[in-house]
Amino acid sequence: MQIFKSLISKMDHEPPFFKTYKKLLKKNLGESSENDEDLYSMVERSKELPLIDLEKLNHEDKREECMKEISEAASEWGFFQVINHGIPNEILENMISEQKKLFYQPFEDKLCAEAVFNLSEKTYRWGNPCANNLRQLSWSEAFHFTLADIPNMDQHITLRSCLESFATRMATLAENLAEILALKLNMKSNHFQENYLPPSSFLRLNRYPPCPISSKVYGLLPHSDTSFLTILNQDSVGGMQLMKDGKWVDVKPNPRALVINIGDLFQALSNDVYKSIKHRVAASEEVERFSTTFFYCPNNGAVIQSENKPAVYKKFTLREYRKQTQKDVKNTGDKVGLPRFVL
Ligand SMILES: O=C(O)CCC(=O)C(=O)O
Numbered sequence: 001m002q003i004f005k006s007l008i009s010k011m012d013h014e015p016p017f018f019k020t021y022k023k024l025l026k027k028n029l030g031e032s033s034e035n036d037e038d039l040y041s042m043v044e045r046s047k048e049l050p051l052i053d054l055e056k057l058n059h060e061d062k063r064e065e066c067m068k069e070i071s072e073a074a075s076e077w078g079f080f081q082v083i084n085h086g087i088p089n090e091i092l093e094n095m096i097s098e099q100k101k102l103f104y105q106p107f108e109d110k111l112c113a114e115a116v117f118n119l120s121e122k123t124y125r126w127g128n129p130c131a132n133n134l135r136q137l138s139w140s141e142a143f144h145f146t147l148a149d150i151p152n153m154d155q156h157i158t159l160r161s162c163l164e165s166f167a168t169r170m171a172t173l174a175e176n177l178a179e180i181l182a183l184k185l186n187m188k189s190n191h192f193q194e195n196y197l198p199p200s201s202f203l204r205l206n207r208y209p210p211c212p213i214s215s216k217v218y219g220l221l222p223h224s225d226t227s228f229l230t231i232l233n234q235d236s237v238g239g240m241q242l243m244k245d246g247k248w249v250d251v252k253p254n255p256r257a258l259v260i261n262i263g264d265l266f267q268a269l270s271n272d273v274y275k276s277i278k279h280r281v282a283a284s285e286e287v288e289r290f291s292t293t294f295f296y297c298p299n300n301g302a303v304i305q306s307e308n309k310p311a312v313y314k315k316f317t318l319r320e321y322r323k324q325t326q327k328d329v330k331n332t333g334d335k336v337g338l339p340r341f342v343l
């Protein structure tokens with residue numbers, strides 16, 4: 001009886017993927033076609049993401065070299081890993097463990113998280129309500145916390161302080177990296193401080209439940225991020241993959257490193273010098289995975305415009321960009337993104 005009870009309470013937190021997507025699963029798993037192949041059969045495993053030691057920034061004789069490594073990785077890969085980033089391990093570990101507590105709440109409670117946490121925006125998402133087939137379904141759940149909202153979580157001191165210390169450190173790291181990348185484009189050294197405050201940055205807490213049909217669905221659909229840049233903290237499970245030279249490449253988790261990627265806004269600001277690269281997460285059959293992403297974003301009214309001529313993109317505000325991508329997702333299932341803003 002006890003075992004039965006604990007089994008029930010253990011599963012209590014799991015989103016009802018099978019029940020909700022029963023029709024899709026039946027349809028797609030029943031059909032055998034070329035669509036039936038393993039989604040991950042073409043993934044390369046060998047390439048190492050550039051690994052950059054940020055400690056070098058503190059040494060006069062190595063600073064320039066390190067800045068060059070950062071800007072080269074941003075233009076060749078759009079992705080890199082950083083070590084010695086100055087964020088204590090304790091803060092990163094604490095984030096993942098608070099995250100676990102949050103995701104292990106009963107599913108019904110997670111659905112009304114914004115009321116529970118006193119947040120202004122919808123915070124909990126899972127699956128994909130618009131999915132028409134298995135390939136459009138993300139086998140994952142997530143909480144979004146805007147930085148502006150976190151101070152209002154006064155009934156949840158432990159979670160609030162964990163989110164605050166994580167977000168504060170991430171914001172500083174993101175801003176420092178962004179200023180370096182801007183400097184390498186010959187922009188003013190305080191471009192971000194001067195033009196985009198207050199930021200609309202936010203955190204996404206991700207959980208990828210074990211997935212019995214892991215070769216048929218994504219953990220997270222292929223996408224590019226809308227941010228200037230994104231910082232990812234992940235556990236040791238792995239599953240993130242990125243597009244490099246037309247092929248999907250596995251990113252092996254490095255427990256000492258944070259993963260940085262360029263988002264659409266920086267690609268536009270840099271006139272395509274820095275690349276916002278498509279990435280996705282592979283579902284795993286047996287192990288659950290946790291990751292936390294920090295999206296460094298300007299205020300919604302900030303104008304994104306490259307100083308380079310001829311400009312590849314027309315100028316736009318983050319608000320306009322979001323409006324367009326939301327419309328495209330609704331109508332086509334794909335966000336489209338920067339191609340909509342090409343001149
Ligand atoms: O969990 C990951 O590895 C990637 C998450 C991600 O791409 C995102 O949250 O935008």
Ligand SMILES: [Fe+2]
Nearest residue numbers: 223224225279
């Ligand atoms: Fe992403």
